[in-house]
Amino acid sequence: MEADLITIGDEILIGQIVDTNSAWMAQQLNDEGINVHQITSISDQPEHIISTLNESGKKASLVLVTGGLGPTKDDRTKSALCTFFGTQLIENKEVLEHINQLLIPRGIAINTLNREQAHVPATAIILPNKLGTAPGLLFNHEGTIFVFMPGVPFEMKYLMENEVLPRIKKLFNTSTIIHRTVLTQGLPESILAERIDDWEDSLPECISLAYLPSPESMRLRLSARGDDKEYLSNLLEQNIKELTEIIPGYIFGYEDDTMAGNIGKILKEKGLTVSVAESCTGGNIAHFFTLNPGSSEYFKGGVVAYSNEIKVKLLGIDPQLIAENGAVSKEVVEAMAVAVRQLLQTDYAIATSGIAGPGGGIPEKPVGTVWIAAADSDSVVSKTFNFGNNRKRNIIRSSQTALNMLRLQLLKK
């Protein structure tokens, strides 16, 4: 069976917001073995909404729509739905009561805009939205299931997980697609492709491979299609095991793992702690650690030593060392890692110093040059990299590479 995803809203067509909802929904549907045939973004003009629903309804058994349900005036979806499904809006008492309950603790009084959200098409099945004022709407129309959800990502996700997916599982009987994603760090796409060429060629026909590059990592996605879930699952495991033997040090995780999250798990397991001294990454490594729930168990904190003055003052780096070698140097970055480890009394520490750009480059140290060090109780290792001249990418790559150095050091022990 096939599903279509539709997002409604001029804000996507004019590029004001990025459609992150469709990717997430597609992932969920895939996990249920439902193939997404097409993702379409359209304007919030009633006629555009109606014609697109009509087209999708013809080819898909399931149509999931987001956007156009919110408290403000730019929402025209509900009236278009009434036209398409041949019904009209009525006030729903439960929805109104829920809106009240939601706004009271936040100290917000109900107003006309909020009250109008309790008006729903009469023939819709209401999907309660615990996290927001606009409920989800489900229609069974001429053999196709249509679901409408608000465009706010966390509300949509709540509705998908608690209302939509459980219903889909019951309604449809589907074949199986399984995906596994292997996360690598440290090899550019073309080099990685060359290294795993033989392995890739020997993959069974039912498994397909895709390279998904991002500043955070190079992901390899394996997709297996067939009928027997257990067989496919074992086949994927077997092939991933073989891959691991070809590029062992470069794989840092699987699926939605993050580098910092996985390091956190290792540290937690071993009862170890870490601290950071960040210059060019400017707090981003600390941020990557602290995005993970429970990170306080292993991440004690750090110093964002953005100016040389702070490197000297807080970390006690010898000003002479900076004067002689420059802040972006092996000597300084190693001293930073050693110093922050001692200062914060952690088992491990990582430090960064580099030129994130766009300014600040010199011929011997062009923009993108980064020194990274990782220290433990009896050693400090450091390495230099060039991550190119885009500031944001540079910061992310530096952070991930620093974390990976720590990971490799941890695994050695």
Place this chain on the structure above:
Amino acid sequence: MEADLITIGDEILIGQIVDTNSAWMAQQLNDEGINVHQITSISDQPEHIISTLNESGKKASLVLVTGGLGPTKDDRTKSALCTFFGTQLIENKEVLEHINQLLIPRGIAINTLNREQAHVPATAIILPNKLGTAPGLLFNHEGTIFVFMPGVPFEMKYLMENEVLPRIKKLFNTSTIIHRTVLTQGLPESILAERIDDWEDSLPECISLAYLPSPESMRLRLSARGDDKEYLSNLLEQNIKELTEIIPGYIFGYEDDTMAGNIGKILKEKGLTVSVAESCTGGNIAHFFTLNPGSSEYFKGGVVAYSNEIKVKLLGIDPQLIAENGAVSKEVVEAMAVAVRQLLQTDYAIATSGIAGPGGGIPEKPVGTVWIAAADSDSVVSKTFNFGNNRKRNIIRSSQTALNMLRLQLLKK
């Protein structure tokens, strides 16, 4: 005139990656007065590519396609293009030479995969891609312009800015749409809508308004359509001026401004500096500052005091103060701001302490409770908030709110 955007790649349909390219491209086209009619994501199956090109070609004068051009084996686009445009692949000497030039400094030897990227459809106009190995391709086919670009965002952007948009400007004669975006912080959507209700109702017919919520800010986008660019531009300015008078303190910027970037501009202009002491935001405020080029001029650094031990040790917070009030308290967060300002000798400082979740909440201080303080030479102000129970959103909202407190303090002076 209308444009269609197409993204090619199973990775979007299975939700492995989010399509950020389309939003950016749509924005650029809109600025040229080109309306995006539809954004469609399709698989990399040749027949799906060909049928979609065919359909888009029928209705749009311009079709921009991304994805499917990269060094690895999952790319089938080029052979589909040859079928659709009735041509064949030939090796292009300039492209091959460019690939060589690009890989040498990175120490990567050319291999078969890279070499194949120099094979291009014979009838295509080649758009040189300075930043990557895959060139852009342009076809003028039966009255429609088709452009194909790699899916890697920075390569696509480079091609759009340097090759595609300049050509589009010459080729098409278009009417005008102008967008202005007003960035607000501190008012929930429904409250904001109520406050600006009269203003919204009095907007001229040619201006439309959209509310675009995100954890970073609540954006208001005004779009003006018509023929006279200068007239529309003035009209937008006039209406934004009126809006500013209704919600003065809540507007922190316009268009692609960021809160941290705008604060940076104020600090730089006044020759002032700032530091941070972050507990629950875990380095994210420092990260927001240091994302901006030139931030070293005003951002000296900070302490990520994630554990109480670090609050005591590095910032010199009285352990008694923490024991009596808890780390998430007015007393502690104010002491943190004052301490880091003195320690790093900056003009301003901000501090955060809160419960980002999902664990750690208690009845008096549930998950989401955050204390934020901003200090200058003669005062420290603090405030408490509840930003809900999603950890990532909580961190972003806390960071933005802390920055906004600093901004308001700066504006008072």
